[in-house]
Amino acid sequence: MTDAPAPTGAPLRLFNSLTRALEIFTPVHPGEARVYSCGPTVYNYPHIGNMRAYVFADVLGRTLSSKGYKLTHVINITDVGHLTDDADAGEDKLEKAAAEKAQSIWDIARHYTEAYWADIKALNIREPAHWSIATDYVPQMIAFAKAIADKHCYELDSGLYFDTSTVADYGRLARAGTEEGESRIDPVDGKRHAADFAIWRKTPPGEKRQMEWDSPWGKGAPGWHLECSVMSEALLGFPFDIHTGGIDHREIHHPNEIAQNQAHSCSADSGARLWMHNNFLVERSGKMSKSSGDFLRLQLLIDKGYHPLAYRLMCLQAHYRSELEFSWEGLGAALTRLKRMVMAAERLKNETPGDAAHPKLAPCREKFDAAISDDLGTPIALTALEEALAMKKVDAGAKRTLVAEMDAVLGLALFETARADLRLRPRAATITEAEIEAILLRRKQARADKDFAASDALRDELAAQGVEVMDGDPLGWDWRLEI
Ligand code: AMP
Ligand code: ZN
Numbered sequence: 001m002t003d004a005p006a007p008t009g010a011p012l013r014l015f016n017s018l019t020r021a022l023e024i025f026t027p028v029h030p031g032e033a034r035v036y037s038c039g040p041t042v043y044n045y046p047h048i049g050n051m052r053a054y055v056f057a058d059v060l061g062r063t064l065s066s067k068g069y070k071l072t073h074v075i076n077i078t079d080v081g082h083l084t085d086d087a088d089a090g091e092d093k094l095e096k097a098a099a100e101k102a103q104s105i106w107d108i109a110r111h112y113t114e115a116y117w118a119d120i121k122a123l124n125i126r127e128p129a130h131w132s133i134a135t136d137y138v139p140q141m142i143a144f145a146k147a148i149a150d151k152h153c154y155e156l157d158s159g160l161y162f163d164t165s166t167v168a169d170y171g172r173l174a175r176a177g178t179e180e181g182e183s184r185i186d187p188v189d190g191k192r193h194a195a196d197f198a199i200w201r202k203t204p205p206g207e208k209r210q211m212e213w214d215s216p217w218g219k220g221a222p223g224w225h226l227e228c229s230v231m232s233e234a235l236l237g238f239p240f241d242i243h244t245g246g247i248d249h250r251e252i253h254h255p256n257e258i259a260q261n262q263a264h265s266c267s268a269d270s271g272a273r274l275w276m277h278n279n280f281l282v283e284r285s286g287k288m289s290k291s292s293g294d295f296l297r298l299q300l301l302i303d304k305g306y307h308p309l310a311y312r313l314m315c316l317q318a319h320y321r322s323e324l325e326f327s328w329e330g331l332g333a334a335l336t337r338l339k340r341m342v343m344a345a346e347r348l349k350n351e352t353p354g355d356a357a358h359p360k361l362a363p364c365r366e367k368f369d370a371a372i373s374d375d376l377g378t379p380i381a382l383t384a385l386e387e388a389l390a391m392k393k394v395d396a397g398a399k400r401t402l403v404a405e406m407d408a409v410l411g412l413a414l415f416e417t418a419r420a421d422l423r424l425r426p427r428a429a430t431i432t433e434a435e436i437e438a439i440l441l442r443r444k445q446a447r448a449d450k451d452f453a454a455s456d457a458l459r460d461e462l463a464a465q466g467v468e469v470m471d472g473d474p475l476g477w478d479w480r481l482e483i
Contacts, residue, residue, distance in 0.1 A: 004030040004031025004032075005031065005068055006068075007067040007068045007069060008066075008067055008068050009066075009067055009369040009373060010369050010370055010373040010374075011024045011025070011373065012024065012025040012063065012064070012067060012373050013025070013373060013374055013375055014060075014242070014274055014276060014375055014376070015276065015321060015375050016273075016274045016275060016276070017173060017250055017254075017275045017276060017277050018172065018173055018270060018274070018275050020175075022375055023274065025064075025241075025274070026273075027069060027241055028239055028240060028241055028273060031068075031069060031070055032069060032070045032071075032072065032241075033061075033064040033069035033070070033071050033072070033241050033242070034071075034072045034236040034237075034240040034241045034242075035057070035060065035061060035064070035071065035072070035073045035074070035236075035240070035241060035242045035243075035244065036073075036074045036075075036076075036228070036231075036232040036235075036236055036240060036242070036243050036244070036272065037053070037054070037057040037073070037074070037075045037076075037128070037243075037244045037245065038053075038075075038076065038228055038243075038244070038245035038246075038249055038253065039075040039076040039077050039078060039131075039132075040077065040078065040112075040113075040116050041078040041093060041094075041224075042077055042078065042079050042094070042108075042109045042112035042113045042116060043093040043094045043096070043097040043108065043109075043112065044093075044097065044112060045112060045115050045116075045295075045297050045299075046112075046115070046116050046119055046297070046298075047287075047288050047289075047295045047296050047297060048281060048288075048296045048297065048298055048301065048311060048326065049246075049280060049281040049282075049283075049288045049296075049326075050246075051119055051123060051298060051311070052246075052278060052280075052281045052315050052324065053244070053245065053246045053278050054075070054120060054123070054125050055123060055125065055312055055315045055316070056244070056278040056315070056320040056376075057073070057075070057125075057244045057278075058123075058124075058125040058126055058411060059316070059320070059376055059378060059409065059410070059411065060242070060244065060276070060376060061073045061126060061128075062126065062408060062409045062410075062411055063372055063373075063376060063409055065408075066372075066405070066408055066409050071129070072129045072130075072235075072236065073126075073128035073129055073130075074128055074129065074130045074131075074132055074231065074232065074235045074236060075128045075130075075131055075132070076131075076132045076133075076134060076227065076228060076231050077109075077113050077116075077131055077132070077133045077134065078134050078224065078227060079094070079109035079113065079133055079134050079135050080094065080134045080135050080138075080211050080221055080222065080227070092209070092211075092221075094108060094109060094211070095209060095210060095211070098210060104210065105210040105211055106210075106211075109135075113133075119297075119298045119299075119308075122298060122302070122308040123298070123308055123309070123311065123312050124309060124312060124411045124412070124413050125411070126411070130235050132231040132234075132235060134222075134227045134231070135211070137227070137230055137231055137234065138213050138222060140230050140234055141222040141226050141227065141230045142200075142213070142215050142216070142222075144226065144229065144230045144233075144260075144264060145160060145199050145200055145215075145222070145226060146216060147264060148162075148199075148260065148263040148264055149216075151166060151263065152166045152167070152263040153199065154192065155217060156188065156189070156190045156191070157190075157202070158188060158198070158201065158202055158204075159198040159199075159200050159201040159202045159217065159220060159223070160198065160199050160200040160217045161188075161191060161192075161196045161197065161198055161199070162196055162197050162198075162199050162256070162259060162260065162263075163192055163193070163196055164193055164195045164196050164197075164256075164259055165192070165193060166263065167259045167262045167263055167268075168262065168268045169268065170195065170255065170259055171195065171255050172255070172258075173250055173254050173255045173258060173270070173275060174250055174251045174252070174254075174255045195255075197223060197225060197252075197256050198223040199222070199223040199225070199226045199260065200215055200217045200220055200221075200222060200223060200226075201220050201221050201222075201223055202217060202218045202219065202220040203218070203219045203220050203221075209221070224253070225253055225256035225257050225260060226260060228253070228257050229257045229260040229261050229264065229271070232257075232271065232272070233261070233264070233271070238261060238264075238265050238269065238271045239269055239270075239271055239272060239273055240271070240272050240273075241272065241273055241274065242272060242273070242274045242275075242276055243257075243271070243272035243274070243275050243276070244275075244276045244277070244278070245277060245278075246277060246278055246279075246280065247277040247278065247279050247280060248280075249277065250275075250277050254275060257271065258270040258271060258275075277321075278320045278321070279320065279321050279322055279323045279324070280323055280324075281315075281323075281324050281325075281326055282323055282324070282325050282326065283296060283325070283326045283327075284325070288326075296326065298311065301331065302427070303426065303427040303428075304328075304426055304427075305423075305424040305425045305426040305427070305429075305481065306331055306332075306335055306424065307335060307338070307417075307421060307422045309338060309412055309413060309417065310331055310334045310335035310338050310422070311331060311334070312411065312412065313334040313335075313337060313338050313382075313412060314326075314330060314331055314334040316378040316379070316381075316382055316410060316412075317334065317337075317378070317379055317382065318378075318379065319375075319376075319377065319378065319379060320376055320378070321375070332424075335422060335424070336475060338412065338417075338422060339419055339422045339475060339477075340386075340475065341385070341386065341389060341412065341414055342414055342417050342418070342419050342422060343419055343475075343476070344389035344390065345389065345403060345414040345415055346418070346419065348389075348396060348399060348400040348403060348415075349400075349415055351396040351397045351399075351400040352397050353397055353400055353401045353404070354395050354396075354397025354398035354399075354400065354401050355397075355398050355401065356398060356401040356402040356405050358394065358395055358398035358399075358402075360391075360394045360395075360398075361388065361391070361394060361398055361399065361402050364384055364387050364388045364391065364402070365384075365388075365402055365405075367380070367383075367384040367387070368381050368384035368385065368388075368406050368409075371384060372409055378410065381406070381409070381410065382410065384406065385403065385406045385407070385410065388402050388403055388406065389403060403415075419476075420433075423477070423480075423481075424480055424481060424482070425481055426466075426481060426482070429465075429466055429481050430465070431465045431466070431467065431481075436462065436467055436479060436481075439458055439461060439462055440458075440462075440469070440478070440479065442458055443455050443458040443459065443469075446458065462479070466481050466482055467479050467480070467481055468480045468481075468482060
């Protein structure tokens with residue numbers, strides 16, 4: 001058997017969308033955790049809702065690491081195809097973006113992949129072991145499709161289709177071929193069942209696509225669902241431990257991956273033991289849809305002056321399975337909360353690390369572990385972190401170590417962020433921090449001299465440049481820039 005060390009803390013219970021129940025995490029390979037997360041389709045910038053999916057996967061990965069499992073995390077980059085929604089026919093999102101911008105499809109994919117990676121970094125999301133790029137795996141996709149074609153597929157003019165009636169229990173994950181799910185699938189002439197899907201999409205006759213490959217079914221491109229089945233098997237092996245994605249994938253994309261996995265492994269096994277889904281970030285005015293043109297990107301939050309980790313904290317304040325509504329007020333509140341934590345952590349920064357197992361800290365540590373082990377209960381885990389930060393008359397070194405231990409799971413970078421980094425600072429502002437501080441110093445002197453007229457004039461001078469002076473602010477912000 002194995003000599004893998006026993007995991008630390010409480011047993012980790014995770015919600016499995018397949019069984020709709022909480023299950024204790026039991027790794028396929030003792031001591032290891034292999035996780036695959038559906039990544040972005042890089043025809044546009046990710047919106048902050050997409051980034052919620054990766055914050056969730058990151059917390060999952062950090063939790064598994066903190067419990068002692070050797071984590072192998074894969075996130076794919078869909079740089080090929082992907083039609084509008086879950087449809088099988090119609091325009092490719094990537095080809096469309098390339099046509100609109102008159103650039104090569106490869107440049108488009110590269111540009112948006114880099115933009116996505118910048119957001120990953122800004123949100124302190126750990127790099128996975130592999131970024132699997134779909135176009136690197138086309139030969140394996142063709143081999144996979146060939147292996148299942150005879151028993152499970154049929155060919156139409158538009159491509160090779162998977163017959164969903166050939167596998168056991170199709171749609172178990174979605175809980176039926178739901179009407180809601182099926183209404184999102186475009187009808188394609190000749191399909192045997194509404195839920196059948198393309199695993200190879202032929203280039204229409206007379207057309208030349210920028211991305212197309214030769215295959216036994218003619219020139220074309222792999223279906224989107226095929227990409228994830230192939231890359232997850234290639235990098236993690238079937239069965240692996242956990243497959244993640246947003247809740248929308250529970251309806252079509254993941255049931256289709258499961259069907260392919262079952263076909264390829266000639267079994268009823270779904271390919272992953274646990275299928276986990278984060279709920280959506282919603283915004284009332286519809287700014288979360290990439291097709292709306294003016295949608296919410298992380299860069300927009302940064303341009304308005306918000307530190308990106310305030311958005312990370314906003315995500316953690318809700319349980320990943322709950323819908324979360326975005327608002328600027330909510331983001332502002334998260335920023336303030338983060339600032340409080342960073343201020344408390346600043347006092348511990350230079351302490352020599354001690355023993356986090358200090359008896360006085362034990363209840364707090366246990367509360368944190370119980371919360372995070374209960375299906376990643378970040379809202380309660382955050383309160384445990386705040387309690388640890390606020391604890392008085394306790395060995396500072398031990399406290400520092402405990403805070404670092406908790407932050408290793410939550411990823412708020414408390415010891416790497418300074419309070420000045422968190423100041424609301426819109427990009428459009430022209431006045432520099434040094435200029436503001438210099439005027440404030442003159443104002444302080446004027447007040448000390450009881451020259452209130454001069455002091456008021458300096459305050460007005462700042463106000464004219466968008467700086468609001470906040471005398472005696474309990475959080476010590478001192479001033480705020482609003483443009
Ligand atoms: P896409 O690039 O559209 O394939 O989406 C990337 C990831 O973001 C997928 O896991 C989606 O399920 C997820 N996702 C899409 N929209 C949202 C949203 N509003 N909130 C949370 N996750 C989302
Ligand atoms: Zn996927």
